[in-house]
Amino acid sequence: MKENETNTRLTINDVARELGLSTTTISRAISGKGRISDKTRERVLEYINEHNYRPNIIAKGLADKRTYNICVNIPSDANIDETPFFQCCLMGICEAASSRDYDVVVTTTTDTDITYLKRVINNHKVDGVILTRSLVNDIAAKFLKENGISYVLIGDDTDKNVIKIDSDHLSGCAQLTSYMIMSGCRKLAFLCGSHEHIVNRNRYNGFLKGCEQNGMIPSKECIYLDVINDSQVAHSVDKALKSGCDCIICSDDLICTRVLRRLDEINVSVPGDIKVASFYNSSALENHTPPVTALTINVKELGVAAGKTLIEMINGQEVSEMTLIDYEIVLKGSTK
Amino acid sequence: MKENETNTRLTINDVARELGLSTTTISRAISGKGRISDKTRERVLEYINEHNYRPNIIAKGLADKRTYNICVNIPSDANIDETPFFQCCLMGICEAASSRDYDVVVTTTTDTDITYLKRVINNHKVDGVILTRSLVNDIAAKFLKENGISYVLIGDDTDKNVIKIDSDHLSGCAQLTSYMIMSGCRKLAFLCGSHEHIVNRNRYNGFLKGCEQNGMIPSKECIYLDVINDSQVAHSVDKALKSGCDCIICSDDLICTRVLRRLDEINVSVPGDIKVASFYNSSALENHTPPVTALTINVKELGVAAGKTLIEMINGQEVSEMTLIDYEIVLKGSTK
DNA sequence: GTGAAAGCGCTAACAG
DNA sequence: CTGTTAGCGCTTTCAC
Numbered sequence: 089m090k091e092n093e094t095n096t097r098l099t100i101n102d103v104a105r106e107l108g109l110s111t112t113t114i115s116r117a118i119s120g121k122g123r124i125s126d127k128t129r130e131r132v133l134e135y136i137n138e139h140n141y142r143p144n145i146i147a148k149g150l151a152d153k154r155t156y157n158i159c160v161n162i163p164s165d166a167n168i169d170e171t172p173f174f175q176c177c178l179m180g181i182c183e184a185a186s187s188r189d190y191d192v193v194v195t196t197t198t199d200t201d202i203t204y205l206k207r208v209i210n211n212h213k214v215d216g217v218i219l220t221r222s223l224v225n226d227i228a229a230k231f232l233k234e235n236g237i238s239y240v241l242i243g244d245d246t247d248k249n250v251i252k253i254d255s256d257h258l259s260g261c262a263q264l265t266s267y268m269i270m271s272g273c274r275k276l277a278f279l280c281g282s283h284e285h286i287v288n289r290n291r292y293n294g295f296l297k298g299c300e301q302n303g304m305i306p307s308k309e310c311i312y313l314d315v316i317n318d319s320q321v322a323h324s325v326d327k328a329l330k331s332g333c334d335c336i337i338c339s340d341d342l343i344c345t346r347v348l349r350r351l352d353e354i355n356v357s358v359p360g361d362i363k364v365a366s367f368y369n370s371s372a373l374e375n376h377t378p379p380v381t382a383l384t385i386n387v388k389e390l391g392v393a394a395g396k397t398l399i400e401m402i403n404g405q406e407v408s409e410m411t412l413i414d415y416e417i418v419l420k421g422s423t424k
Numbered sequence: 425m426k427e428n429e430t431n432t433r434l435t436i437n438d439v440a441r442e443l444g445l446s447t448t449t450i451s452r453a454i455s456g457k458g459r460i461s462d463k464t465r466e467r468v469l470e471y472i473n474e475h476n477y478r479p480n481i482i483a484k485g486l487a488d489k490r491t492y493n494i495c496v497n498i499p500s501d502a503n504i505d506e507t508p509f510f511q512c513c514l515m516g517i518c519e520a521a522s523s524r525d526y527d528v529v530v531t532t533t534t535d536t537d538i539t540y541l542k543r544v545i546n547n548h549k550v551d552g553v554i555l556t557r558s559l560v561n562d563i564a565a566k567f568l569k570e571n572g573i574s575y576v577l578i579g580d581d582t583d584k585n586v587i588k589i590d591s592d593h594l595s596g597c598a599q600l601t602s603y604m605i606m607s608g609c610r611k612l613a614f615l616c617g618s619h620e621h622i623v624n625r626n627r628y629n630g631f632l633k634g635c636e637q638n639g640m641i642p643s644k645e646c647i648y649l650d651v652i653n654d655s656q657v658a659h660s661v662d663k664a665l666k667s668g669c670d671c672i673i674c675s676d677d678l679i680c681t682r683v684l685r686r687l688d689e690i691n692v693s694v695p696g697d698i699k700v701a702s703f704y705n706s707s708a709l710e711n712h713t714p715p716v717t718a719l720t721i722n723v724k725e726l727g728v729a730a731g732k733t734l735i736e737m738i739n740g741q742e743v744s745e746m747t748l749i750d751y752e753i754v755l756k757g758s759t760k
Numbered sequence: 761g762t763g764a765a766a767g768c769g770c771t772a773a774c775a776g
Numbered sequence: 777c778t779g780t781t782a783g784c785g786c787t788t789t790c791a792c
Contacts, residue, residue, distance in 0.1 A: 097548075099769055110779045115771060122772085123777050145547040147769035150486050150784050157529070157549075164515055169723070170707040172504065175511040179500055182532045186540045191549055192530045193493070196518045204522045211481040212433075213493075213527055345711045352713045371506040372708055375681045377688045387505070435785055446763045451787060458788085459761055483785035486768050 098141040107135055118143060157193050158185055158398055159214040161205055161228060163221055164196040170342055171370060173387055177220050177242060180391020188399050190215075199284070202228045209237055215402045218242060218394045222286040240398040242390050244286050251401065253394045253411045257290040258297065260383045260415040261367050265298025265337065268365060268423065273335040277310040277328035279321065279347060280339040288313075291339045291367045307331070321346040322353075329356065335423070340368040341382070348376060363423045378421025385415050434477040443471055454479060493527050494734055495550040497541050497564060499557055500532035506678055507706060509723055513556050513578060516727020524735050526551075535620070538564045545573055551738045554578060554730045558622040576734040578726050580622050587737065588746045589730045593626040594633065596719045596751040597703050601634025601673065604701060604759065609671040613646040613664035615657065615683060616675040624649075627675045627703045643667070657682040658689075665692065671759070676704040677718070684712060699759045714757025721751050 100118075104111045109128070116122040117132035135141075149155045160181050162174045178194070185192050193214050195204045205228055208214055217232055222243030229250070232239045240251045268276060278295045281288050292313065299306050309331045312324040325347055328336055338344035344366040351358060358364050358378060366373055369382030393411050400407050436454075440447045445464065452458040453468035471477075485491045496517050498510045514530070521528050529550050531540045541564055544550055553568055558579030565586070568575045576587045604612060614631045617624050628649065635642050645667045648660040661683055664672060674680035680702040687694060694700050694714060702709055705718030729747045736743050 101769075111770075112772085112780080113778060116778085119771085125777060128777080142546040142548075144769050145549060146482060146491060147486055147784090148771075150483055150786095151769080151771040153784070155482060156547075160530075162515075164518075168515055169508050169512050172506065172508050172511060175508060175514075176505050178511075178530060179498075179504055179532060182500075182530060182540070186532075186543070189543070191544055191547075194496075194514060194518060194528045194530050196515060196522075204518070207522070207525070208527055210478040211492075211527075212478075213481065349711060349713065372711065375685060375708065377685065437785075447786075448763055448788080449761085452762090455787085461761055464761080480785050483768090484787075486770095486785080487787045489768070 097144070098139055100141075100143065103132070103135060103139075103141055107132060154402075155213055155215050156189065157191050157214045158395065158402075159193045159195055159205070159208055159217040161195050161197055161217060161219050163198065165198040166221070167342060170345075170372075173370070174220055176387035177391040177394070180388035180393075181218060181395040182391075183388075184392045184395025185399065188396075190395075190399055192395075197228055199223055200227070202231055206231065209235065216240070216398045218398055224284050224286060224289075238398065238401045240394050240401070242394050244290055248409060251397060251407055251409060253390055253397060253413065254287075255385045255390070255413045255415045257287055257367070257383075257415075258294040260417065261291045261294025262298035262301065263294075264365060264367065264381075264383055264417050265295050266301055267417065267419075268335050268337065268363065269298070269302040269304055271423065273363060275310060275331070275333045275335070276304070276306060277324075277331070277333040277336045278306065278312065278339075279315050279324050279328075279336060279343050280311075280313045281343055282316060283314050288339050294367070295337060315343060318346055322350045325350045326354070329354075329362070333362065335363040335365065338364070338366045341366055341370045341373050344380060344382075345372055345376075348380070358422050359424050365423050369418065374420075376422075378424075381420045381423040382418060383415050384418050385413060389413050433480070434475055436477075436479065439468065439471060439475075439477055443468060490738075491549055491551050492525065493529050493550045494521055494731065494738075495529045495531055495541070495544050495553040497531050497533055497553060497555050499534065501534040502557070503678055506681075506708075509706070510556055512723035513727040513730070516724035516729075517554060517731040518727075519724075520728045520731025521735065524732075526731075526735055528731075533564055535559055536563070538567060542567065545571065552576070552734045554734055560620050560622060560625075574734065574737045576730050576737070578730050580626055584745060586745075587733060587743055589726055589733060589749065590623075590746065591721045591726070591749045591751045593623055593703070593719075593751075594630040596753065597627045597630025598634040598637065599630075600701060600703065600717075600719055600753050601631050602637055603753065603755075604671050604673065604699065605634070605638040605640055607759065609699060611646060611667070611669045611671070612640070612642060613660075613667070613669040613672045614642065614648065614675075615651050615660050615664075615672060615679050616647075616649045617679055618652055619650050624675050630703070631673060651679060654682055658686045661686040662690070665690075665698070669698065671699040671701065674700070674702045677702055677706040677709050680716060680718075681708055681712075684716070694758050695760050701759050705754065710756075712758075714760070717756045717759040718754060719751050720754050721749060725749050 100111050100114045103114050116124045117129045182192050195208050197205050216238035219241045242253050244254050280292050315324050366382040369384040373380035390413050397407050436447050436450045440450050452460045453465045518528050531544050533541050552574035555577045578589050580590050616628050651660050702718040705720040709716035726749050733743050
C-alpha cells in the first residue's frame with residue numbers, strides 16, 4: 089500500500105494547513121461558489137493538482153445530503169441469461185452518469201421481492217432510481233412513489249406523473265404489422281409474452297392497430313397472449329399453422345427464438361412456408377438463419393437518456409414526462 | 425413526499441433524545457459493541473423497530489472509513505450486446521453482496537481507458553473491486569495494485585498475489601478436445617479469439633494438451649489465433665475446410681456463432697459435413713439448430729464466489745488465492 | 761453501564 | 777475576499 093495514495097489521503101484540512109488558509113477557502117476554490125480572489129484560487133488549484141488531492145465525495149455527500157449515486161434496478165427473474173437488454177441499458181446509464189460525475193449502484197429485484205432496492209433506499213445510498221422495466225402492478229414503483237424517491241422508468245406507464253423513457257412501441261409495431269400485410273400476408277398470427285409487462289400490452293395494441301389500418305380483422309385463433317414457456321410457444325405455433333397463418337409476429341426476441349426452434353423441429357421453413365417477424369430485436373435474431381425482420385431499438389440510448397433525465401431531476405431541473413427513443417424496422421430474410 | 429420517511433429521517437440523535445439516552449448508547453445497542461445492559465439494549469431496539477429507524481450508512485462509513493460498497497468493473501468494449509456474460513456475473517455478485525449488506529457500484533472501462541474506475545476509487549466510493557476479465561497487460565489491474573486497493577479477478581493471472589475466481593479452462597478444453605478426437609475426428613481446427621485475453625491463452629493450451637494426450641499433432645493450417653472479426657472468421661473457416669478438417673472448435677460462443685453463420689452461407693452442414701464445438705457456451709448456442717456441444721460454466725456462480733471472496737478480503741479474512749468453479753461439457757447435436 | 765466530547769472530511773451561514 | 781463556527785449522522789476514546 090502506498091500510504092499517501094489511499095490510506096492517509098490528503099484532506100481539505102491538510103491542504104488548508106499547508107497553504108496557510110482555512111478549509112472554507114479551499115472548499116470555495118474547488119466548488120467555485122462564494123467569493124474568492126483569483127490569485128488564491130489559482131494557488132489552491134495548483135497545489136491540489138500537484139499533490140493529487142481528491143475531495144472525499146462521501147463526506148461531501150454527508151454535508152450536503154446527497155450521494156452522487158444513482159440506482160439502476162434490474163429484474164433478476166427475467167431470463168437474464170438470454171437477453172443482454174439490461175446490460176445494454178446499464179452501459180448507457182453508466183456513460184450518462186459518469187460524464188456527470190455520478191456513479192451507478194445496481195440492485196436486483198423480482199416482481200414480488202424488492203428487498204435489495206429497499207435496503208439501498210433506506211441506507212441513503214442513492215439520490216434516485218432508474219427502473220428498467222414496467223409491470224402492471226409494480227411494487228418497486230409503488231415503493232418509490234410512496235417514499236417520495238425520484239425515479240425514471242425505462243418503459244411506459246399510464247401515470248402522467250411518472251417520468252418515462254421509452255420507444256413508441258405502439259406505432260412501431262403497428263407499422264411493422266402494416267408492412268407484413270402490405271407485402272402480401274393474408275393471415276397474421278401474433279405471439280405475445282407476459283401481459284403483466286406493459287410493453288407487451290403496447291405491442292399487442294400496435295399489432296391490432298396495424299391490422300385495423302389495413303382492414304384486417306385478426307381472428308381469435310391467431311392471437312396468443314401470455315405465452316411464456318417453451319411448450320406454450322410450441323402449441324401456439326402449431327395452432328397458428330393449422331389455422332393457415334402465413335406469418336408469425338412475435339412480441340420479443342425470446343419468443344421469436346423459440347418460435348424459430350419449433351418451426352425447425354417440425355420442418356417448416358422460413359420464409360418459404362411461413363414468414364416470421366419480431367417486435368424486438370437482439371443479436372440472437374440477427375445471427376439466425378435466415379436473419380429475422382424486427383423492430384430495432386438502440387437500447388444503450390434508452391439508458392443514456394434515462395441517466396441524463398434522472399440526474400436532471402435530482403438537480404431540480406424540469407424534465408419532460410416522456411422521452412421517446414427512435415426505433416427502426418429492419419427488414420431481413422425471414423420475411424422475404 | 426412523506427416527511428418522516430425520506431427527508432426528515434430519524435437519526436440516532438432523535439432516538440437518543442426520545443429515549444432520554446445518549447447517542448453513544450444507541451450506537452452501542454445497534455452495533456452490539458461495548459458494554460450495555462440488556463434492558464437498555466432491548467428498549468432501544470424495540471423503539472428502533474417500531475419507528476422504523478435506519479442508520480445512515482454513509483455517515484457510518486465516514487466515521488469508520490468504509491463505504492460498504494464494492495465495485496464491479498465491466499468492459500464496455502467487449503461486444504457487450506452479444507454476450508450476457510457480464511450481466512450474469514453481476515447478478516451473482518449482487519446476490520453475494522446484498523446478503524452481506526454490501527451494495528454494488530458498476531464501472532465500465534476499455535482496455536485503454538480506465539477513467540471511470542479511477543474516479544470511483546479516488547472518490548472513495550468503494551471498499552474493493554471485482555475485475556470481470558483478465559487481459560495480458562491490464563491497466564485496471566495495474567492501477568489497483570499500485571494503489572493498494574483490494575480486488576478480486578474473475579479470470580486467471582500468473583501473479584500469485586492476485587486473488588482469482590475462475591474455471592479450469594485448460595482442463596475443460598483439453599477434455600472436450602479429447603472427446604472430439606475419441607469420437608472419431610481426425611483433423612481438428614481451432615479458432616481462437618483475442619490472444620490479449622488470458623482466458624483464450626488457457627483455452628488454446630487446453631486444446632494443445634487435448635491433442636497431445638491423444639497423440640495428435642495439430643497442423644499449422646488448422647490453428648487460427650487472434651481471430652476477431654467476421655471476415656477473419658470466414659477466412660479461417662474456409663481455410664480449415666480446404667485443409668480437410670472434420671471438426672471446428674471455437675474458443676467462445678461469439679466466434680462459434682460466426683462460424684455457424686459462415687458454414688451456413690457456404691452450405692456446409694453441421695454435423696453432417698463438419699462437427700462444431702465451442703469452449704464457451706451461452707444461450708445463443710443452445711438455441712441454434714443443431715444445438716452446439718460446448719463447455720458450460722455457471723457464470724452466476726463465478727459472480728457469487730467473487731463477491732463473497734472480496735467481502736471476506738475487505739473484512740480482513742484469509743482467502744484462497746484461487747477459487748475454481750465447476751464446468752460441464754454438454755454434448756449436443758453439433759457433434760453427433 | 762452510560763455519557764460527554766472529539767472527530768471522520770466537507771459545506772454553509774455568519775462575521776469581519 | 778477570507779476565516780470562524782457549527783453541523784451532516786455516526787463511532788470511539790475517555791471519564792464518571
